[in-house]
Amino acid sequence: MKKPFDLSLYLVLDPDLCQRHSMVDTAREAVAGGASMVQVRHKRASTAERVALARSVKEALRDTPALVVMNDDIDAAIEAGVDALHIGQRDMPAAAARARIGESMLLGVSVNSQSAAHALDPALVDYVGVGPVFATPTKPDHEQPLGFAGLARIIANCPVPAVAIGGLKAQHVNDVWASGASGIAVVSAICGTPDPRQAAKELWELILAARPG
Template identity: 30%
Template sequence: MKREESLHQFLTEPIYCILGEALCLGRGNIETARQVIDAGVKVIQYREKHKSWREKYAEASQIAAMCHKAGVTFIMNDSVDLAIACGADGIHVGQDDAPYSFVRRLAGPDVLIGVSTNTIDEIKGAIADGADYVGFGPMYPTQSKKDANDVVSDEAIRYALTQNDMPLTCIGGVGPENMAHLYKEGFRSFAMISSIISQPDIGAAVRHMRDILSKAAQEG
């Protein structure tokens, strides 16, 4: 999938799912990815911190193939080499990972690149670098990411929502209990881990969240 196509999916699909086996209720990443795809989610990120390179490559290659067959954007977290090796459509990097310019040089022009941000300066930096989108958060306290930053400030939220030319997904404690509020504030993309992959019925969880967003859109 070309970068423009992946970006279009990012802009039109409100639900962004992040995989992590420790939170998959024993299903494993591949089976979880299959259920997420079957639920109609169009943006999936693979995020594994504690497996070997070869273990991650074996899994990510299978998930990438599943995503490509289904027309789903597949994003690799952190690892440029893994992203290239498994044919990922995108790469997501944090503030402590390889800088955007280096990732772009290695990955080439057709790969979507997202950057994690927590502050106004980090958003400005991502925009200046030319990132395709930013992940912004954590919005709320979260247990899904042990090394998460402090919750974003109200000032940073106000700034983020003024950056109309920078696609943004909010992350961190996001779920059905607060999505309507976030939507009404102006957010349109919601990156989630446990609110999707830790649910017994992934399809039902995704349908419920789509219903919440649809109702929030109708209410204005």
């Protein structure tokens, strides 16, 4: 059975930015500050290394409600037993991913256009990551930046909840919620900061003030 999920503050771990605090420590501290989901993204690691990392993050967050997401690597997601797999449009079809991971794991998909959003099947996909809103050095091969107007247009076509991603920081929280997003995904706004817990706490407080209800 899939776990309930909250996209509000979605942390994407980055191995280079997390050199001051390890990826595991950053995840632990960020969740203590309010992060609701943590994505393990390590492009240079092997599947075995990603499995080990994901298991360590899961253990660190065991007594919290935060969910652990694996980026791209479906074999690592299955072996590590994470809560969710997140794939890009070019990684594999959502139907193929769902067939591999089964019905109990959440599936997120990255989208960058209204047509891609409109084509999503909510029977297969649980949430989308929409972006990049701005250009970001943490993912140099990203698609054309959308801006907030483009973000809102895509979210209006999404049949599932959406989290905004791409160069987003604390000053963008209000605009993210105004776009209709259900959450903000951040990398450098938490990873690599002197105090990941405090950085997450400040973001979380802004989110509480910005989101409806």
